[in-house]
Amino acid sequence: MRNQLARHPREAVAGLITLALGAALVQYARGLPEMPGGYPGPGLFPTIVGVLFCVFGLGLIVQAATGRVAPMDAEAVDHGERWRSIANVVVIVAAVPVYVVLSGYLGFVMTMALIAFGIMVHLGVRLVLALPIAALVAPAVSYVFGTVLRVPLPRGPFGW
Amino acid sequence: MLLENIAAGFGLMMDPALWAVILMAGVYGLFIGSIPGLTATMATALLVPFAFFLDPLPAIAAIVTMSAVAIFAGDLPGALVRMPGTPASAAYVEDAYRLTQAGKGGLVLGVGMICSAIGGLIGVAALMFGAPLLAEVALRFTSFEYFWVSVLGLSAAVIISRGSQVKGSIALLIGLVLSMVGIDITLGAPRFTFGSTDLLSGIDFIPAxxxxxxxxxxxxxxxxxxLAAAAGKLDMTRFFRNALSTIWRYKRHIPRGGAIGTGIGMLPGAGADIAAWVAYASTKNTSKEGHRFGKGEGHIEPIVAASSTNNAGLASAYVPTLVFGIPGDTITAILIGVLYMKGMQPGSQIFVEQPDLVYAVYLTFLVANLLLLPLAYIAIRSSGLLLRIPRNVLMSIIFVFCVVGAYAIRNNTFDIWVMLAMGLLGFAMERNGFPVAPVVLGIVLGPIVERSFMQSVIATNWDLLRFFTRPISAILLVMTVFIWALPLIQPLLARLWRRRRGLPEDGETPVEQQAGDDARGDGAG
Structure with missing residues (x-):
């Protein structure tokens, strides 16, 4: 049984996280007010969901322990590719806070053009392709959302 | 009365702007569907920021057309590079690819295209005739019945899916927790807001x-x-003749596929992709040549069945959506979210109050499935080009749309953070084999379950027996129990069927057939 758990560490960890989440939910729900007359109120559904979280978390752990784990998609194989994948995720995720901060100063069009260009270059798109696409997409999106749909996109020093 | 409504529906359709929306949505669906890895559900999520600014009918029309076309377009990369464009095409991708390698790619896509349109029309027929009948029943629904319908939806989302049902359940629970964030409906107590004012109004559905x-x-x-596999070549000679004669040969699968798609699509919570798997497995179980499916040169028979099934499922998923306001799949779940945000309440009342809108939605479906044919033909002819679009360019453009789309609904930077957090959640779940589709069903159904339950118990002073003794409630309860029992009885049924037909007993059972190899089953594809 221990061997099985060692073979599926991800499953066991996912089970533990689920279990902990369930316990936290139940605990949190106890702090919510009751209905007049002592009937369950806002805390009822969080409690039910929390208990179910615990049940299915245990289920995951049991499945991992008995080796009844459904096979998953084969993921990236060699080591170099793995680091590349992690770098890609970091770049894409980091681009969001970068946008939020920069767009306050540079405005939507310039910030998005820069970010789209940066992402493309990072992902290995050739410069001759990345440059015109970034320069085209950002103003086009700005026109559709900002002008046609009247979304107040962040404005930069030149008013766009 | 009926004719009047149809005429009124036609009247609503006479708007040229609506037709422009439909055409654009069709082209968009074609584009996203034919790119492997981009699902019809994702196309819907990215379409929503635009749909939000449209009137209800064009918004629904855009989503309907886009998804109908995208589900067919998913067959293209399946046949050419062995990667299903949407999960709804995953069931028969092996046969499609092998046939293409054997020089029959034109036939595969021709059959797929025509069967998709026919399947879609079967689904529309089910929608047109089934929905009004069910609406009559639904008008008598009280909070007790709504409670059971939403529980039925939650159950179907987990049980009738592929991959691990434990993980599907956890995904559903995550959605339920997310739906509880904000002000509670009974006492107005803030839940899971942790002192944040941004969270008081709940997690906004669209950025999520x-x-x-x-x-x-x-x-x-x-x-x-x-992409690893080499793109196969398409032979387009006698395209329509070959496709039609093949379909004629296996015509018995079309009504069956249509029925499977309609049945599963109508269930709240289960959609087109799982319907396609069930149709594939049932064709395999009943065909004399079933042992040749997915092997050697592949076989066209399951493609006839499953490609009509997924489009039928797509249309009939609108039955519970329109009648109960309970989503039939992930796409309709998103649509319901949009309608709520626009202040519209989908449900049986719209059959009484806005019958013209309902008929216009039917007509939109007819148009979408007919428009599918020319659009699909163009896509098949230019499929080589579609597959050569550099994926990394596309990803950065989608990034731009994700950020702007999340922001656009409430002009709120907080929603961009919500979008990022949900993106990471979805990514982490998928990496660990948790399906994402149940999360959205949990988010949409959570408040309905809770509201209908609390309303019922408060009105009856906690008389829980009423949940079981009301006649319609009891029927819905039996259906829910049946769904939970399905994993146990279904292998038995399959074995009995094979024995009766005198077929070898090696066939796998439908739902579990390839459980796990594609854990990212996506309510609708």
Whole structure:
């Protein structure tokens, strides 16, 4: 049984996280007010969901322990590719806070053009392709959302 | 009365702007559907920021047309590079690819295209005749019945899916927790807001969808392996003649596929992709040539069945959506979210109050499935081109749309953070084999379950027996129990069927057939 758990560490960890989440939910729900007359109120559904979280978390752990784990998609194989994948995720995720901060100063069009260009270059798109696409997409999106749909996109020093 | 409504529906359709929306949505669906890794659900999530600014009818029309076309377009990369464009095409991708390798790619796509349109029309017929009948019943629904319908939806989302049902359940629970964030409906107590004023109004649905289905797909795409299989060549000679004669040969599968798609699609919570798997497995179980499916040169028979099934399922998923306001799949779940935000309440009342809108939606479906044919033909002819679009360029463009789309609904930077958090959640779930589709069903159904339950018990002073003794409640309860029992009885049924037909007993059972190899089953594809 221990061997099985060692073979599926991800499953066991996912089970533990689920279990902990369930316990936290139940605990949190106890702090919510009751209905007049002592009937369950806002805390009822969080409690039910929390208990179910615990049940299915245990289920995951049991499945991992008995080796009844459904096979998953084969993921990236060699080591170099793995680091590349992690770098890609970091770049894409980091681009969001970068946008939020920069767009306050540079405005939507310039910030998005820069970010789209940066992402493309990072992902290995050739410069001759990345440059015109970034320069085209950002103003086009700005026109559709900002002008046609009247979304107040962040404005930069030149008013766009 | 009926004719009047149809005429009124036609009247609503006479708007040229509506037709422009339909055409654009069709082209968009074609584009997203034909790119492997981009699902119809993601296309819907990215379409929503636009749909939000449209009137209800064009918004629904855009989503309907886009998804109908995208589900067919998913067959294209399946046949050409062995990667299903949407999960709804995953069931028969092996046969499609092998046939293409054997020089029959034109036939595969021709059959897929025509069967998709026919299947779609079967689904529309079910919608047109089934929905009004059910609406009559639904008008008598009280909060007790709504409680059971939503529980039925939650159950179907987990049980009738592929991959691990434990993980599907956990995904559903995550959605339920997310739906509880904000002001509680009974006492107005803030829940899971942790002192944040931004969270008081709850997690906004649209940024959450964009994160779960858009942003997470970007992350998945930049970490996955690139296209490995070589693109097959298409032989387009006698395209229509070959396709039609093949369909004629296997015509018995079309009504069956249509029925499977309609049945599963109508169930709240289960959609087109799982319907396609069930149709594939049932064709395999009943065909004399079933042992040749997915092997050697592949076989066209399951493609006839399953490609009509997934489009039928797509249309009939609108039955519970329109009648009960309970989503039939992920796409309709997103649509319901949009309608709520626009202040419209989908449900049986619209059959009484806005019958013209209902008929216009039917007509939109007819148009979408007919428009599918020319659009699909163009796509098949230019499929080589579609597959050569550099994926990394696309990812950065989708990134731009994710950020802007999340922001656009409430002009709120907080929603961009919600989108990012949900994107990471979806990505982490998928990496660990948790399906994402149940999360959205949990988010949409959570408040309905809770509201209908609390309303019922408060009105009856906690008389819980009423949940079981009301006649319609009891029927819905039996259906729910049946769904929970399905994993136990279904292998038995399959074995009995094979024995009766005198077929070998090696056939796998439908739902579990390839459980796990594609854990990212996506309510609708």
């Amino acid at each position: 969808m964009i994160g779960l289905f858009g942003f997470s797909e970007i992350l998945r795409n930049v970490t996955g392996t690139q």
